[in-house]
Amino acid sequence: xxxxxxxxxxxxxxxxxxxxxxxxxxxxxxxxxxxxxxxxxxxxxxxxxxxxxxxxxxxxxxxxxxxxxxxxxxxxxxxxxxxxxxxxxxxxxxxxxxxxxxxxxxxxxxxxxxxxxxxxxxxxxxxxxxxxxxxxxxxxxxxxxxxxxxxxxxxxxxxxxxxxxxxxxxxxxxxxxxxxxxxxxxxxxxxxxxxxxxxxxxxxxxxxxxxxxxxxxxxxxxxxxxxxxxxxxxxxxxxxxxxxxxxxxxxxxxxxxxxxxxxxxxxxxxxxxxxxxxxxxxxxxxxxxxxxxxxxxxxxxxxxxxxxxxxxxxxxxxxxxxxxxxxxxxxxxxxxxxxxxxxxxxxxxxxxxxxxxxxxxxxxxxxxxxxxxxxxxxxxxxxxxxxxxxxxxxxxxxxxxxxxxxxxxxxxxxxx
Amino acid sequence: xxxxxxxxxxxxxxxxxxxxxxxxxxxxxxxxxxxxxxxxxxxxxxxxxxxxxxxxxxxxxxxxxxxxxxxxxxxxxxxxxxxxxxxxxxxxxxxxxxxxxxxxxxxxxxxxxxxxxxxxxxxxxxxxxxxxxxxxxxxxxxxxxxxxxxxxxxxxxxxxxxxxxxxxxxxxxxxxxxxxxxxxxxxxxxxxxxxxxxxxxxxxxxxxxxxxxxxxxxxxxxxxxxxxxxxxxxxxxxxxxxxxxxxxxxxxxxxxxxxxxxxxxxxxxxxxxxxxxxxxxxxxxxxxxxxxxxxxxxxxxxxxxxxxxxxxxxxxxxxxxxxxxxxxxxxxxxxxxxx
Numbered sequence: 001x002x003x004x005x006x007x008x009x010x011x012x013x014x015x016x017x018x019x020x021x022x023x024x025x026x027x028x029x030x031x032x033x034x035x036x037x038x039x040x041x042x043x044x045x046x047x048x049x050x051x052x053x054x055x056x057x058x059x060x061x062x063x064x065x066x067x068x069x070x071x072x073x074x075x076x077x078x079x080x081x082x083x084x085x086x087x088x089x090x091x092x093x094x095x096x097x098x099x100x101x102x103x104x105x106x107x108x109x110x111x112x113x114x115x116x117x118x119x120x121x122x123x124x125x126x127x128x129x130x131x132x133x134x135x136x137x138x139x140x141x142x143x144x145x146x147x148x149x150x151x152x153x154x155x156x157x158x159x160x161x162x163x164x165x166x167x168x169x170x171x172x173x174x175x176x177x178x179x180x181x182x183x184x185x186x187x188x189x190x191x192x193x194x195x196x197x198x199x200x201x202x203x204x205x206x207x208x209x210x211x212x213x214x215x216x217x218x219x220x221x222x223x224x225x226x227x228x229x230x231x232x233x234x235x236x237x238x239x240x241x242x243x244x245x246x247x248x249x250x251x252x253x254x255x256x257x258x259x260x261x262x263x264x265x266x267x268x269x270x271x272x273x274x275x276x277x278x279x280x281x282x283x284x285x286x287x288x289x290x291x292x293x294x295x296x297x298x299x300x301x302x303x304x305x306x307x308x309x310x311x312x313x314x315x316x317x318x319x320x321x322x323x324x325x326x327x328x329x330x331x332x333x334x335x336x337x338x339x340x341x342x343x344x345x346x347x348x349x350x351x352x353x354x355x356x357x358x359x360x361x362x363x364x365x366x367x368x369x370x371x372x373x374x375x376x377x378x379x380x381x382x383x384x385x386x387x388x389x390x391x392x393x394x395x396x397x398x399x400x401x402x403x404x405x406x407x408x409x410x411x412x413x414x415x416x
Numbered sequence: 417x418x419x420x421x422x423x424x425x426x427x428x429x430x431x432x433x434x435x436x437x438x439x440x441x442x443x444x445x446x447x448x449x450x451x452x453x454x455x456x457x458x459x460x461x462x463x464x465x466x467x468x469x470x471x472x473x474x475x476x477x478x479x480x481x482x483x484x485x486x487x488x489x490x491x492x493x494x495x496x497x498x499x500x501x502x503x504x505x506x507x508x509x510x511x512x513x514x515x516x517x518x519x520x521x522x523x524x525x526x527x528x529x530x531x532x533x534x535x536x537x538x539x540x541x542x543x544x545x546x547x548x549x550x551x552x553x554x555x556x557x558x559x560x561x562x563x564x565x566x567x568x569x570x571x572x573x574x575x576x577x578x579x580x581x582x583x584x585x586x587x588x589x590x591x592x593x594x595x596x597x598x599x600x601x602x603x604x605x606x607x608x609x610x611x612x613x614x615x616x617x618x619x620x621x622x623x624x625x626x627x628x629x630x631x632x633x634x635x636x637x638x639x640x641x642x643x644x645x646x647x648x649x650x651x652x653x654x655x656x657x658x659x660x661x662x663x664x665x666x667x668x669x670x671x672x673x674x675x676x677x678x679x680x681x682x683x684x685x686x687x688x689x690x691x692x693x694x695x696x697x698x699x700x701x702x703x704x705x706x707x708x709x710x711x712x713x714x715x716x717x718x719x720x721x722x723x724x725x726x727x728x729x730x731x732x733x734x735x736x737x738x739x740x741x742x743x744x745x746x747x748x749x750x751x752x753x754x755x
Contacts, residue, residue: 177520
């Protein structure tokens with residue numbers, strides 16, 4: 001039966017044991033893609049959805065019309081944020097491996113996405129992140145110790161022990177609460193942006209999903225609503241090539257880039273080198289400017305690579321070559337920005353190593369502080385009675401009665 | 417006092433709240449220029465403009481998802497889902513997002529969306545325009561579920577829903593939009609004009625969510641019901657000459673347990689009636705609550721009358737609908753059981 005099947009089953013270019021093969025990725029030379037005005041008609045800029053906007057070339061030079069020409073100090077700050085993201089992730093990964101937290105997700109190899117885009121947006125713009133956007137929270141002012149306390153579900157946990165680790169939120173920083181359900185935040189971003197337009201404000205919204213989640217209905221709902229109402233929103237697809245074990249072709253990426261998903265609706269798409277901080281920054285500024293001027297939504301596909309496992313519960317050696325990241329033609333975003341700064345004479349290996357040591361110390365100090373608010377095995381503990389709060393604005397009678405009954409049975413966390 | 421049918425009362429509720437609060441907006445299919453397939457939003461776009469009464473694409477998940485985002489950004493959206501039967505594409509947004517947002521963000525984020533949706537059969541709608549899926553929503557913590565049975569309650573409960581910071585699924589039993597219905601499809605239609613609950617104040621008032629109402633006092637048994645069946649049950653009890661106390665639950669979650677159990681303790685007999693399918697239905701929750709609180713007062717087992725556990729069949733609508741005959745049989749079961 002199987003050998004008679006004429007069905008097309010998408011297959012990745014390499015599985016474990018195979019030589020990594022990224023020949024399917026179409027790359028444009030750095031600096032080669034034209035930069036249109038933000039008022040350009042979608043049909044005149046369709047090329048942006050299948051070419052690849054790149055600023056940094058293989059010799060670490062910034063070139064072309066998309067070069068945002070940022071001050072070296074600003075780039076050093078960007079490098080610092082990306083490094084902090086990575087150092088933090090490495091430490092939290094270790095902590096999970098030691099059994100001190102239950103779960104973790106790292107952004108390894110994708111740090112430029114959150115950091116460059118956070119830099120390109122204004123503080124009043126609202127972010128609706130995916131679970132690999134911890135860099136947004138960091139950049140928008142969330143303290144490392146607060147992120148750690150969330151992962152520990154301890155007494156300082158902003159989620160009061162209700163959410164899986166990494167599902168942060170910050171109202172004051174304008175970064176939304178992370179859901180475990182994929183792509184659900186996409187229509188929220190569009191609705192938020194519609195409200196901004198209705199109120200006559202110039203704040204925009206931005207949201208992020210992975211290549212895999214573009215298959216969800218919510219992705220398509222969001223694009224439709226964004227196009228229909230010309231909502232001031234940036235819709236980002238972080239194409240890191242892998243959705244757990246299924247490669248981007250399983251989500252429909254084999255024949256046309258994800259950036260082209262909106263063209264049928266008249267939404268311009270930009271395919272950008274997601275590991276090139278300068279390019280990501282530049283296209284995000286372009287899309288934000290377009291949205292703020294009433295030009296409607298932009299779909300940005302950030303081509304990158306998931307350098308680590310999907311999460312601490314995943315083992316990618318079972319489904320992809322171990323050395324695939326090393327062969328990824330767009331490299332590592334941190335290394336590329338570092339080399340660019342060194343090339344321009346604004347950074348050095350010694351400064352880089354020193355910065356890493358500083359950041360490691362900062363993360364370690366935060367971890368020491370975080371544990372004082374409780375760990376999984378040692379108090380202080382959250383009050384389990386708080387689980388009945390915030391289901392509604394005011395608890396209805398039946399929740400108050402359940403709270404009382406729960407407390408009759410479980411006096412404290414140790415009494416199970 | 418003005419007379420209104422349920423459509424006018426629902427429209428009046430939105431009109432009053434939109435006058436009062438510029439952040440209230442309406443989003444749904446055909447709600448704007450046309451005024452809704454059941455006319456509930458008729459005239460509201462003319463009055464409040466197309467930026468506040470917004471025609472939406474046919475994507476229930478998109479309507480609810482966008483409404484959530486609008487709510488997070490300070491608006492107070494009313495999302496209309498044209499038929500309750502079409503709410504399922506938005507189910508994930510309701511259950512995983514709308515219902516959970518306050519909880520998962522510990523109150524930092526919430527979205528005060530009211531989802532209005534017509535439900536129930538008796539309009540020759542077949543299985544895709546007749547469903548009563550309320551129990552699917554009462555099962556979800558974080559949302560409130562409401563179903564009025566008359567124009568006065570519809571307006572008061574809808575205003576309370578829109579003004580509530582909690583998300584609410586507001587079911588409108590469409591068989592009684594234009595008049596109370598006693599379950600006999602052969603009889604000429606009756607309008608709300610002759611019904612005391614058809615008297616509806618023009619201005620702002622609320623009926624608190626979480627309160628049941630004694631629709632009619634009685635002494636021999638309690639009939640716990642809501643929506644269209646409030647009227648069918650009343651007619652059935654009258655026809656039998658039984659002095660039934662009719663409790664209109666109207667707020668399914670949160671539930672007004674006291675009004676229900678006080679009644680059952682008084683009468684000692686209880687029948688539960690709803691149009692939705694029985695198995696795993698809302699009546700099971702009511703029965704469990706009643707047996708727990710009223711066990712030693714009961715003189716007969718609690719009886720349930722509900723829709724059959726099948727999809728709503730188009731050609732056999734009146735064999736499916738829990739009409740007077742089936743309700744009468746349920747009353748007899750309770751009344752004839754030995755004390």
